[in-house]
Amino acid sequence: MNNSPGKAEDPCQIFYEISSRLHGKRRVFSRVRRNDDYAVMEVIYINTENETIKQIGFGKNRIEALSDCIFAFAMTLLALGIEVPSDVNGFTPTLVTSTLQELLPDFVHFVIAFLLIAALWVMHHMQFHKIHYVDHNLLWITIGSLLFVALIPFSTDLVGDFPTYPLCAFVFELNLLITGSLFYLQWRYATANRHLIDPSMSDQVIRAGKQRAAVIPALSAVGIVLAFAGIQWSTLVYLFAPLLFLVLHLYGPKLRGRSWGF
Secondary structure (H helix, E strand, O other): OOOOOOOOOOOOOOEEEEEEEEEOOEEEEEEEEEOOOOEEEEEEEEOOOOEEEEEEEEOOHHHHHHHHHHHHHHHHHHHHOOOOOOOOOOOOHHHHHHHHHHHHHHHHHHHHHHHHHHHHHHHHHHHHHHEOOEOHHHHHHHHHHHHHHHHHHHHHHHHHHOOOOHHHHHHHHHHHHHHHHHHHHHHHHHHOOOOOEOOOOOHHHHHHHHHHHOHHHHHHHHHHHHHHOOOOOHHHHHHHHHHHHHHHHHHHHHHOOOOOOO
């Protein structure tokens, strides 16, 4: 940068980060240019014969903003699925009590879905805190996951209205299975060759993210099996999610010492 007096600094030349890592027989240099509005990453492959420059990444601010809007919208829509009957003539204490009892499944599934969306948002926030740049593939994986996040209010309303119907529980659990799986795929893709994250990130940190992302898909798979077995209220399996996250938090360092197929 030019620090001579009298010359304004180019706002696009905020700073450069240079990192390198060995990639087969070539050395890969990741050069990053940032300012408040964007980040452009160029990967330079240095060979003995020639040098090529390929731009593979760009800023993540827009996709983060879109994600926050959809998460907030989905969490708000959950409350709109709890509807008080409007065709009741003359409310009495007994009628209010019976109405609240009828709405109990809606409240239960509202709480479950709200906490699950919150857990997905926290997971998304943690992933994108470590993901420095995005490419087209990651964008479409994220947009796909947001598609199913936006469907959660519908499946929640469905299972809340028909809590004893395994088919409705299956729709809710399948919605969360696909959503959680896409979040897992999102993190797996971003960390596959470390081109969208800090190349120095440890394998333990990457594996920890995969284990957290696998919790909701695993519980969804169990819930689907229970629903197919005809068990009512199979959606209560998600109540084990906080326990599993706690186990990963307390015993994660030991578990991350193994691959566990992740």
